[in-house]
Amino acid sequence: MKAIAVDLGGTHATVALVEDRTILASEVIGLERVNGLGAVLPLLAEATYRVLSEAAVERSQASAFVLCFCGLSDPATGRAVSTNQKYDDATRIDLPAWCQREMGLPFMIENDARMALLGECYAGAAQGETDVVMVTLGTGIGGAVLMNGKILRSKHILGGNLCGHIPVDFNGRRCTCGAIGCAEAEAGGWSLPLVAKGWPGFAKSALSREPAVSFRSLFEHATQGDGVACAIQERCLRVWAALTTGLIHSFDPDVVVFGGGVLASAEVIVPYIQKYVMEYAWTPWGKVRIKPAQLGGHAALLGAIPLLTSGQASGLSD
Numbered sequence: 001m002k003a004i005a006v007d008l009g010g011t012h013a014t015v016a017l018v019e020d021r022t023i024l025a026s027e028v029i030g031l032e033r034v035n036g037l038g039a040v041l042p043l044l045a046e047a048t049y050r051v052l053s054e055a056a057v058e059r060s061q062a063s064a065f066v067l068c069f070c071g072l073s074d075p076a077t078g079r080a081v082s083t084n085q086k087y088d089d090a091t092r093i094d095l096p097a098w099c100q101r102e103m104g105l106p107f108m109i110e111n112d113a114r115m116a117l118l119g120e121c122y123a124g125a126a127q128g129e130t131d132v133v134m135v136t137l138g139t140g141i142g143g144a145v146l147m148n149g150k151i152l153r154s155k156h157i158l159g160g161n162l163c164g165h166i167p168v169d170f171n172g173r174r175c176t177c178g179a180i181g182c183a184e185a186e187a188g189g190w191s192l193p194l195v196a197k198g199w200p201g202f203a204k205s206a207l208s209r210e211p212a213v214s215f216r217s218l219f220e221h222a223t224q225g226d227g228v229a230c231a232i233q234e235r236c237l238r239v240w241a242a243l244t245t246g247l248i249h250s251f252d253p254d255v256v257v258f259g260g261g262v263l264a265s266a267e268v269i270v271p272y273i274q275k276y277v278m279e280y281a282w283t284p285w286g287k288v289r290i291k292p293a294q295l296g297g298h299a300a301l302l303g304a305i306p307l308l309t310s311g312q313a314s315g316l317s318d
């Protein structure tokens with residue numbers, strides 16, 4: 001089976017033609033200067049035709065156009081439900097009608113963390129697993145849950161999707177969602193520079209000479225022994241480990257898969273969280289395994305075929 005899969009983030013989109021577990025052709029589009037999904041859609045349609053042409057595949061051979069969306073999405077209706085400011089017009093756009101009009105293809109949409117989970121289960125770190133929690137550590141913290149072999153969606157479609165907004169500190173920072181002390185407000189990419197600037201001794205730390213504190217620079221300086229970087233890294237690891245314990249107690253998985261760019265430091269992150277949950281998670285049946293994602297930026301794209309064949313997408317019977 002072939003499909004067009006689009007992974008839409010805040011700064012760029014990847015448009016790909018996928019066939020089962022293989023990406024036949026793909027193109028990355030920069031979106032820094034584009035605002036609103038309405039302005040992005042024509043770029044996606046143009047890239048779709050280029051990608052099909054590159055792979056010498058007819059449009060009619062693709063089963064669907066699958067949008068992996070960086071916001072809450074409802075696959076049953078094909079609509080974006082809620083998102084950040086950049087794409088705040090998305091909830092008002094009839095995406096299935098656009099897709100039919102511009103490309104003559106059935107349209108599917110799902111949240112990007114859920115798509116990454118589907119991809120990792122199909123072709124990556126969680127192949128053969130039926131009960132998995134996926135956590136994506138990036139600018140924010142995304143989450144998705146596979147339970148008894150099915151993506152958890154729930155009545156209001158939020159089920160398992162708001163991992164990053166589980167409070168880990170009731171005295172913590174105000175989050176973009178309005179709550180206090182959410183995991184991503186304490187140890188997410190967007191909050192990290194704020195956490196670092198407020199850290200005692202920051203001005204004398206090597207971190208203060210970075211143009212912007214990122215997880216990459218934090219882990220680099222911690223490796224080199226910078227005291228402030230080590231302390232902030234330890235705090236981030238504890239936040240993620242406490243969050244993981246909460247997710248294990250909520251969703252009872254066999255495996256928790258961590259994805260996102262910071263997993264370049266998987267050799268630090270995975271053993272830390274594994275040790276923490278071995279010590280603190282209450283799992284009388286056994287021990288939850290912590291694994292790094294395997295598919296990197298391709299995970300969500302490779303979730304397209306399992307989404308289409310799972311019977312959980314729009315237009316398909318459940």
Ligand SMILES: [Zn+2]
Binds near residue numbers: 164175176178179185
């Ligand atoms: Zn929040």
